[in-house]
Amino acid sequence: MLGVVVLGGVSLVVSIATGLFLSGMIGGIVAWLWFGVVIAWLLLWGTRLAVRASAARPTLAG
Structure with a gap:
C-alpha cells in the first residue's frame, strides 16, 4: 500500500513538472x-x- 502512495506522489510531481x-x-x-x-x-x-x-484473511481470534 505504501508503494501505491509513493508511486502516486512521484507520478503527480512528474506530471505537474512535465x-x-x-x-x-x-x-x-x-x-x-x-x-x-x-x-x-x-x-x-x-x-x-x-x-x-x-x-478474507483468518485471524488468531477465529
Whole structure:
C-alpha cells in the first residue's frame, strides 16, 4: 500500500513538472487534474482491495 502512495506522489510531481515545462500553464493544470483523478482512483481501488484481503484473511481470534 505504501508503494501505491509513493508511486502516486512521484507520478503527480512528474506530471505537474512535465505539463508546466512542456505544455505551458494550461497543460500543467490539465495534467495535474488528470493524474490527480487517476491517482485518487488507484488509491481508492488499492484501499478497497486491501480491506477485502484483510477481511478474507483468518485471524488468531477465529
